[in-house]
Structure formats: C-alpha cells, structure tokens
Amino acid sequence: MEISNAKQVINIDAQLMERINELLSHYPADKKKSALLPVLHEVQDAHDNWLSIELQDKVAEILEIKPIEVYEVVSFYTMYNQKPIGKYMFEFCRTSCCAIRGAENLMDYTCEKLGIKEGETTPDGMFTVVGVECLGACGYAPMMQLGDYYKENLTKEKVDQIIEDCRNGKVNLH
Missing domain, CATH: 1.10.10 (Arc Repressor Mutant, subunit A)
Structure with a gap:
C-alpha cells in the first residue's frame, strides 16, 4: 500500500x-x-x-x-487516490489494444512534455499522469480518461491540445 x-x-x-x-x-x-x-x-x-x-x-x-x-x-482499485493528485489527471489506458496503438509512447511523451514521471504530479499541482488498466474503449485506442471523459484516438498533437486546453481552463472534468 x-x-x-x-x-x-x-x-x-x-x-x-x-x-x-x-x-x-x-x-x-x-x-x-x-x-x-x-x-x-x-x-x-x-x-x-x-x-x-x-x-x-x-x-x-x-x-x-x-x-x-x-x-x-x-x-x-486505481480509481481511489492515496496521495494528492493534480487538478487534471491523465489516465492512459495501457492494456493490449491501446498499447499496440502507441499509448505507452504517448504517456511517455506526455510525461516528458510536463517534466514528470508516471505517477507524479507537476510542481504547480496541475497535472498527474498515470497508466491504468482497460478503460473499455478499445475501438478508439489509444485513449485516456480525463475526469469523467474519454479522450480517444490520441496523437501527440491531440495531447498537446489537451494540455493547452487544461492550462487555459477550457476542460470540463465533470
């Protein structure tokens, strides 16, 4: 634990x-x-x-x-957090379909872009990046969950836009 x-x-x-x-x-x-x-x-x-x-x-x-x-x-259960997390938690699916379609690389890209490692939170408390098990959206891989929403068919460009939108307060989590 x-x-x-x-x-x-x-x-x-x-x-x-x-x-x-x-x-x-x-x-x-x-x-x-x-x-x-x-x-x-x-x-x-x-x-x-x-x-x-x-x-x-x-x-x-x-x-x-x-x-x-x-x-x-x-x-x-990974849905319960045992330490403080960022305002925006990027939960990348890392199960087979998403992994085959590059989710691990996108998670690494996101961590590098934010200057953190998987499971860490940015110093400003804005972002946390974690890998999770199947989120049940295999047909839309690679994908991640952000709040109550799925972000699907991800690319580096889409991740960049999501980060930008979060920074500008344009992302609704619920």
Whole structure:
C-alpha cells in the first residue's frame, strides 16, 4: 500500500453526511459495508480527489467496519487516490489494444512534455499522469480518461491540445 505523508483536512460536513446516508439507505442496515465503494467516491470527491489514511479511518468509522477493510479496497482499485493528485489527471489506458496503438509512447511523451514521471504530479499541482488498466474503449485506442471523459484516438498533437486546453481552463472534468 502506498502511503502519503501529505496532510489532509477531513471535512465530513452535513451535506456530505446526508449524501452518505442516502447511499446507505440503498442497503440493509446491517450491511453498511456494501456501500463502501460509492461512499469512498463521494468522500474522495469532497476531499480534493484523494483519501488519506485518516480519511479512510473516518470512512471505516462511519460504515462501522475495520479500517483494514477500507485500506484493502482503496489499495486495490486505481480509481481511489492515496496521495494528492493534480487538478487534471491523465489516465492512459495501457492494456493490449491501446498499447499496440502507441499509448505507452504517448504517456511517455506526455510525461516528458510536463517534466514528470508516471505517477507524479507537476510542481504547480496541475497535472498527474498515470497508466491504468482497460478503460473499455478499445475501438478508439489509444485513449485516456480525463475526469469523467474519454479522450480517444490520441496523437501527440491531440495531447498537446489537451494540455493547452487544461492550462487555459477550457476542460470540463465533470
């Protein structure tokens, strides 16, 4: 499990707790753990898109489960971030179809252009680049996910434009 030394302000406010309770209402009262994945999404979204150990402990407390049960899920799924990430996270698919069509080279190109290595965040906190498993858009390879959106049939020129658009605030993440 990767552990970050970054400090995170934990803020489970009334609005977030209301949303968590709404999610819990979809499951039997004695099966709160069933809501773990959607609760983690909500909590991560409300905390700068990452989950510190302390925040994971708070989720365990809310769901009345052991902290290790939360750690296991957060460390298994790449959709949960265990350290601060950039405002724009480029998630390059690195599975067969995308790899054959050059996704690894495009990810390397992007990292070089931004001056970071895979898994790192730019010093200004704008960009993080990671490789992920199949995103299910094999017919549009190479591709990456940026926020809630897929960027497909990527080329170096398209990556350059995406970076420029992000820098100019022209990219909607949700």
